[in-house]
Amino acid sequence: MSNRLTEFKEMLNSWKLKEIVLMSLLGVVFAVIYLMFYFFGMGLTNVLTPFGLAPFGYEIIFGIWFIVSIVAAYIIRKPGAALVSETIAATVQVLLGSPAGPRLIISGIIQGLGAEVAFAATRWKNYTLSVLVLAGVSAAVFSFVWGWFISGFAALSPGLVVAMFIVRCLSGALLAGLLGKYVSDQLANTGVLRGYALGKERQNKREKKSA
Amino acid sequence: MLSSVNPSVKAMTILIPGVLLAFMFDIFTPLAYLIFTVAMTFILSDIPVKRYLAIFSPFIIVALGFSWMTMLYTSDRFAGGEIVFSFLWFDITEGAIITAVSLGIRSLCIVALSLMFVLTTDSTKFMLSLMQQAKLPPKLTFGILAGYRFLPTFRHEFEVLRQAHRIRGVGRAKGIRGRIRQFRRYSIPLMANAIRKAERVAIAMESKGFTGSTGRTHYHEMKVGRKDWMFFSAFVTAFFAVVFASYLFGYLNIFGYQF
Numbered sequence: 228m229s230n231r232l233t234e235f236k237e238m239l240n241s242w243k244l245k246e247i248v249l250m251s252l253l254g255v256v257f258a259v260i261y262l263m264f265y266f267f268g269m270g271l272t273n274v275l276t277p278f279g280l281a282p283f284g285y286e287i288i289f290g291i292w293f294i295v296s297i298v299a300a301y302i303i304r305k306p307g308a309a310l311v312s313e314t315i316a317a318t319v320q321v322l323l324g325s326p327a328g329p330r331l332i333i334s335g336i337i338q339g340l341g342a343e344v345a346f347a348a349t350r351w352k353n354y355t356l357s358v359l360v361l362a363g364v365s366a367a368v369f370s371f372v373w374g375w376f377i378s379g380f381a382a383l384s385p386g387l388v389v390a391m392f393i394v395r396c397l398s399g400a401l402l403a404g405l406l407g408k409y410v411s412d413q414l415a416n417t418g419v420l421r422g423y424a425l426g427k428e429r430q431n432k433r434e435k436k437s438a
Numbered sequence: 439m440l441s442s443v444n445p446s447v448k449a450m451t452i453l454i455p456g457v458l459l460a461f462m463f464d465i466f467t468p469l470a471y472l473i474f475t476v477a478m479t480f481i482l483s484d485i486p487v488k489r490y491l492a493i494f495s496p497f498i499i500v501a502l503g504f505s506w507m508t509m510l511y512t513s514d515r516f517a518g519g520e521i522v523f524s525f526l527w528f529d530i531t532e533g534a535i536i537t538a539v540s541l542g543i544r545s546l547c548i549v550a551l552s553l554m555f556v557l558t559t560d561s562t563k564f565m566l567s568l569m570q571q572a573k574l575p576p577k578l579t580f581g582i583l584a585g586y587r588f589l590p591t592f593r594h595e596f597e598v599l600r601q602a603h604r605i606r607g608v609g610r611a612k613g614i615r616g617r618i619r620q621f622r623r624y625s626i627p628l629m630a631n632a633i634r635k636a637e638r639v640a641i642a643m644e645s646k647g648f649t650g651s652t653g654r655t656h657y658h659e660m661k662v663g664r665k666d667w668m669f670f671s672a673f674v675t676a677f678f679a680v681v682f683a684s685y686l687f688g689y690l691n692i693f694g695y696q697f
Contacts, residue, residue, distance in 0.1 A: 242577075243640075244577060244581075244640045244643060244644055244648075244650065245636065245637050245640035245641070247577045247578060247581050247640075248581040248584060248585070248636045248637075248639050248640040248643070249633060249636040249637070249640075250581070251578065251581030251582045251584070251585045251636075252581070252584075252585040252588070252632050252633070252635070252636040253632075254582065254585065255582065255585035255586055255588070255589065256585075256628075256629060256632055259589065259592075269496065269500055272500055272503050273499060273500075273503065275503075276502070276503035276506060276507075280507060281500075281503030281504055281506060281507045282503075282504060282507060284503075311578070315578070315582055318568075318582070319582065319585075319586065321449075321555075321556070321564075322561035322564060322565070322586060323561075324556040324557075325552070325556070326493070326497060326549050326552050326553065326556070327548075327552060328452060328456065328548065328549075328551060328552020328553075328555050328556060329449040329452050329453050329456070329552070329555055330452075330453060330456045330457065330548065330552070332449075333453070333457075376460055377457070377460045378460075378541075378545075379460065379463065379508075379537075379540075379541045379544065381513065381515075381516075381693060381694065382463060382508055382512055382513055382515075382516045382537045382538075382541060382694075383507075383508060383511050383512065383513055384511045384512065384513045384514070385513060386511075387511040410625075410626075410629075413622070413626045414626060414629055414630055414633065417626065417627070417630040419630045419633040419634055420633065422637060
């Protein structure tokens with residue numbers, strides 16, 4: 228464990244301070260968005276309750292809760308970006324007073340790990356759309372396993388659980404993977420990311436084109 | 439008293455029953471612990487009852503929704519016992535009702551635990567305590583605190599953006615498509631500003647000699663004392679006492695296995 232901790236610290240040391248602050252800030256911004264979606268999901272749930280499909284209210288929008296992993300990893304492109312940013316977003320939600328409480332931090336770590344695994348599989352080198360979508364799905368799978376345990380899905384009929392799983396994976400692919408890439412690209416268009424990996428990659432492409 | 443407990447210890451205290459409750463599928467265990475948690479919240483803090491109820495009551499509706507779905511779609515392992523009533527093409531059994539009510543009360547119990555933490559914890563102190571007790575790297579801690587500090591300024595920036603749009607004659611969005619476009623018009627510039635701020639803050643921190651080394655002194659020293667451990671052991675002991683009582687009364691049900 229302490230070995231892992233020193234490894235984690237070494238990893239953070241390879242980061243520039245401005246990258247860490249950017250990641251923290253993304254965590255804070257998306258925590259606010261996450262919290263808004265929490266209450267939006269509550270509304271959706273209440274609409275679906277009469278049909279006995281209450282939890283689908285959250286399953287449909289579940290992907291949004293993985294988006295900061297994809298955005299941070301896609302912009303900064305360093306090991307740990309997906310995991311740490313998601314954990315920060317979860318922690319800040321607790322700071323803001325999320326009714327889910329400190330347990331949310333564990334959920335955040337697990338979701339972040341899910342996304343990180345996908346980037347680790349490419350040795351943190353490939354950030355194409357398909358990898359980003361895969362990261363969103365992977366986060367969905369991880370979070371579903373945790374949810375199965377913590378929310379008592381064991382008591383639900385298998386057919387319903389499978390349906391929930393599929394909806395969550397789709398949501399992860401679209402709302403985290405696709406939307407995450409879109410948001411980051413839009414940000415890169417404004418030019419504020421020039422100092423980070425995504426902005427630099429764009430600059431290189433532009434220079435190649437003009438040369 | 440609750441607000442003076444060390445935030446990291448408090449978070450740990452809430453985490454343990456919060457995770458262990460996931461094993462319990464009977465009604466007695468979560469209900470007894472819910473009552474204990476709410477009682478302790480009012481005994482150990484001075485949160486007004488009215489305010490607490492205003493925050494807590496929406497979750498009762500959510501819990502009912504989840505219970506209702508669980509009742510309709512209970513897995514075979516949990517849906518034992520006689521059929522109590524039928525709804526459309528669903529046959530609701532005794533086991534299904536018990537499981538559904540248990541899951542509903544469990545989620546309320548988690549909400550009660552969380553509210554106890556959230557309503558009595560200062561966010562800056564929580565971060566400082568995470569750095570000093572949980573050994574979170576200072577680079578992350580101060581990065582998060584700096585980002586957190588910017589939140590109130592977002593509202594001001596949002597106002598400025600709206601006025602800027604209005605001066606250019608951008609009207610209110612109509613329809614879903616317009617709403618989405620409007621959301622993009624606000625969110626991207628807001629985030630771009632946030633990124634610029636992050637860069638400036640990082641430069642400011644470095645120029646003032648912040649290296650992020652862990653061997654630093656702290657202006658606000660967060661300590662863990664006897665009171666914190668008493669709080670911790672009270673809540674964890676109470677949990678196991680409830681589980682034991684539930685076992686004695688013959689209610690205890692862990693993942694569908696009756697004890």
